[in-house]
Amino acid sequence: xxxxxxxxxxxxxxxxxxxxxxxxxxxxxxxxxxxxxxxxxxxxxxxxxxxxxxxxxxxxxxxxxxxxxxxxxxxxxxxxxxxxxxxxxxxxxxxxxxxxxxxxxxxxxxxxxxxxxxxxxxxxxxxxxxxxxxxxxxxxxxxxxxxxxxxxxxxxxxxxxxxxxxxxxxxxxxxxxxxxxxxxxxxxxxxxxxxxxxxxxxxxxxxxxxxxxxxxxxxxxxxxxxxxxxxxxxxxxxxxxxxxxxxxxxx
Amino acid sequence: xxxxxxxxxxxxxxxxxxxxxxxxxxxxxxxxxxxxxxxxxxxxxxxxxxxxxxxxxxxxxxxxxxxxxxxxxxxxxxxxxxxxxxxxxxxxxxxxxxxxxxxxxxxxxxxxxxxxxxxxxxxxxxxxxxxxxxxxxxxxxxxxxxxxxxxxxxxxxxxxxxxxxxxxxxxxxxxxxxxxxxxxxxxxxxxxxxxxxxxxxxxx
Numbered sequence: 174x175x176x177x178x179x180x181x182x183x184x185x186x187x188x189x190x191x192x193x194x195x196x197x198x199x200x201x202x203x204x205x206x207x208x209x210x211x212x213x214x215x216x217x218x219x220x221x222x223x224x225x226x227x228x229x230x231x232x233x234x235x236x237x238x239x240x241x242x243x244x245x246x247x248x249x250x251x252x253x254x255x256x257x258x259x260x261x262x263x264x265x266x267x268x269x270x271x272x273x274x275x276x277x278x279x280x281x282x283x284x285x286x287x288x289x290x291x292x293x294x295x296x297x298x299x300x301x302x303x304x305x306x307x308x309x310x311x312x313x314x315x316x317x318x319x320x321x322x323x324x325x326x327x328x329x330x331x332x333x334x335x336x337x338x339x340x341x342x343x344x345x346x347x348x349x350x351x352x353x354x355x356x357x358x359x360x361x362x363x364x365x366x367x368x369x370x371x372x373x374x375x376x377x378x379x380x381x382x383x384x385x386x387x388x389x390x391x392x393x394x395x396x397x398x399x400x401x402x403x404x405x406x407x408x409x410x411x412x413x414x415x416x417x418x419x420x421x422x423x424x
Numbered sequence: 425x426x427x428x429x430x431x432x433x434x435x436x437x438x439x440x441x442x443x444x445x446x447x448x449x450x451x452x453x454x455x456x457x458x459x460x461x462x463x464x465x466x467x468x469x470x471x472x473x474x475x476x477x478x479x480x481x482x483x484x485x486x487x488x489x490x491x492x493x494x495x496x497x498x499x500x501x502x503x504x505x506x507x508x509x510x511x512x513x514x515x516x517x518x519x520x521x522x523x524x525x526x527x528x529x530x531x532x533x534x535x536x537x538x539x540x541x542x543x544x545x546x547x548x549x550x551x552x553x554x555x556x557x558x559x560x561x562x563x564x565x566x567x568x569x570x571x572x573x574x575x576x577x578x579x580x581x582x583x584x585x586x587x588x589x590x591x592x593x594x595x596x597x598x599x600x601x602x603x604x605x606x607x608x609x610x611x612x613x614x615x616x617x618x619x620x621x622x623x624x625x626x627x628x
Contacts, residue, residue: 207521208521211429211520211521211522212434212437212522214429214430215429215430215432215433215434215437215522216434247517250517251428251517254428257590257593258431258583258590261586261588261589261590261592261593262582262583262585262586262589262590264586265582265585265586265589266585266586274582277580277582281430281431283430284429284430284431285428285429285430285431286430287430288428288429288430288520288521288522289428289429289517291429292429292513292517292520292521293517296514296515296517301514301515304514314452316452316455316457316460316503317448317452317503317506317507319460319464320460320463320464320467320503320504320507321507321510321511323460323461323464323465323468324464324465324467324468324471324507324508324511325468325511326468327464327465327467327468327469328468328471328472328511328515330468331468331469331471331472332472332475334472335472335473335475335476349478350478351478351485351600351603351604353607355478356478356604356607356608356611357611359476359478359608360607360608360611360612360615361611361615362476363473363476363608363612364611364612364615364616364619366469366472366473367469367473367496367612367616368616368619368620370465370466370468370469371462371465371466371620371623373465374461374462374465374466375462377461377465378458378460378461378462381461382458386457386460387457388457388460
């Protein structure tokens, strides 16, 4: 249950060296660039162009220093979702598969995988704390940033609590299933966690107010936006625009 | 229940992002500074609780808890849901950035409707509280699936074609969750009312 997610969270900090061009890229400009690219990807309609964009971003992630195996392991996580979407569409009319259907499926898979690569560049090329810090320096309501930062902190604690709950349930011979008795145990655990955290919420609020909390979580100054960051963002956005233009006028 | 980037078309993404943005903006208006720690804790709690997998045969399901979230947080639930989904996208790459609006709507709209359903029927005292809580959980999942189906249907007719279309598979896949969510919401609300009634009943 929680264990795999705990290890997932621990893996969130990248294995990139600080000298990697992805790791040294200023986070705000990286964030804006990646969001714009994601929106650009979903406007693409042609399988060849989508495949080109996939190859482009795959090469970019490799050039950042992500290991090939690591990228594949992240993309493989999407396979069940893609199979669930692809197989029923492909075989909707039995074995008679028309070209339009194949194109739709290639587009769908290509867009999902390319966007996943862009998300990987965004989230895994620097520590998550840096990304959240960058969010706080953008024009995002301070309450959203505060909730996001606090929630992330609490998530890490609760995942461990849930894992220990699971351990103690197993020690008491609990067999997880969807039966009513089992669901009663699940709801007991869930209600327990809720009650404990509602009580904690009041204490946390008092503690934060005592430390001068005014709705904004103070963060350290953000990395400076340099010419190199501009070049990185601009080159990627230009590449994306070229792909969109090629599709509009030449394909 | 998470739609990945690339599944929805640009017009659907635009509309869902704008609608979800408005919903979150309204939700933020109702938020006071002292609510921030509470919402953060509840966001984290629901995020973690929704990761609990309940085995069903060879597979497993994760509870959505939109009924419970709606009852507990009311109009503040869209903020909690948005943050929770953003964390899932950032931490595990579940969902995506362009589908964040659609995914937020999928859970927020049922949560808010469940909030009204629960407090309307609880006020009238026409049904037992356990039944109302269970029905809130059931309605939450039903509405979420309906919105998901509508979103996919608007995106492309391919999702609904064939005897075993994506939409049909989604409906079949969520049937166990209907049962589970009904029982879970009923049991959890029952416990909360017994232990800390002011948490639930203060809103009536």
